[in-house]
Amino acid sequence: MSMTGRLAGKVAIITGGAGGIGAATGALFCEQGCRVVLVDSDTDAMQAAASSIRAGVPAAQVMPVVADVGREETAAHVVTEATKAFGALDVLVNLAGIRAYEPLAEARAETWDALIKVNLLSYAYLIRESLGSLRACGRGSIINVASTHAVNPRAGMGQYDVTKAGIISLTKTLAFEEAKHGIRVNAVCPGATLTPFHLRRAKSAGQTREDLDRAGATMCLLGRWADSREVAWPILWLASDEASFITGSVLMVDGGQFTK
Numbered sequence: 001m002s003m004t005g006r007l008a009g010k011v012a013i014i015t016g017g018a019g020g021i022g023a024a025t026g027a028l029f030c031e032q033g034c035r036v037v038l039v040d041s042d043t044d045a046m047q048a049a050a051s052s053i054r055a056g057v058p059a060a061q062v063m064p065v066v067a068d069v070g071r072e073e074t075a076a077h078v079v080t081e082a083t084k085a086f087g088a089l090d091v092l093v094n095l096a097g098i099r100a101y102e103p104l105a106e107a108r109a110e111t112w113d114a115l116i117k118v119n120l121l122s123y124a125y126l127i128r129e130s131l132g133s134l135r136a137c138g139r140g141s142i143i144n145v146a147s148t149h150a151v152n153p154r155a156g157m158g159q160y161d162v163t164k165a166g167i168i169s170l171t172k173t174l175a176f177e178e179a180k181h182g183i184r185v186n187a188v189c190p191g192a193t194l195t196p197f198h199l200r201r202a203k204s205a206g207q208t209r210e211d212l213d214r215a216g217a218t219m220c221l222l223g224r225w226a227d228s229r230e231v232a233w234p235i236l237w238l239a240s241d242e243a244s245f246i247t248g249s250v251l252m253v254d255g256g257q258f259t260k
Helices: 020-031 043-056 072-086 109-137 158-181 196-204 209-216 228-239
Strands: 011-015 035-040 061-066 091-094 141-145 184-190 250-253
Touching: 011 020, 011 072, 011 109, 020 035, 020 043, 020 061, 020 091, 020 228, 035 043, 035 072, 043 061, 061 072, 072 109, 091 109, 091 228, 109 141, 109 158, 141 158, 141 228, 158 184, 158 250, 184 228, 196 209, 228 250
Parallel strands: 011 035, 011 091, 035 061, 091 141, 141 184, 184 250
Antiparallel strands: none
């Protein structure tokens, strides 16, 4: 795609900004003229993501904020920093997420607590603190990143999948509540996306890139993993005025994922 300036003049907060999809979304937003606040708890990964964006987009206005979004007070801090730096807020992309691999019969209270705080409550808190600025801009957009496993759960990751299902419910309810304020609220559900997280996990398990590619060939109709940027493009579209009549929607970005 060659269109530029699709977010010109807009300001966005992106949580999970140092991860694969988050960093790709931050880079794409900057390419399209957006001023971006990246939020993540990993200091090194955050600095690397911001440096990579500046190297690829020399005119990028990107501000990294290192913070734990699982803490309620972080939300107000992030919104304050964003509006102080850029004077407004037009787009919120909730993307932060952590995983756990516990069968529900063995799920520990501390694991439930950690996943709910980051994967669901951080979305709710950032939304709450952002609404004043998003309403003020007149055409605010919130994109909540869930997962195809919100509607297609699997064994062994029930806690994660439950939080992702909650994101969809949160999205639809908020769309009803905020339409009168000019705010659109949508969700994106990525399928199998090959991020640095998956590469590290495969390496620790003794798997090669070829092993990952073979697994990807069986996961969806397109027969491969998504690249993070392929998920960032739909997020960009929902953030832009091109999606001005889209709210309360859940967009599956999964290559035609199917169950076996």
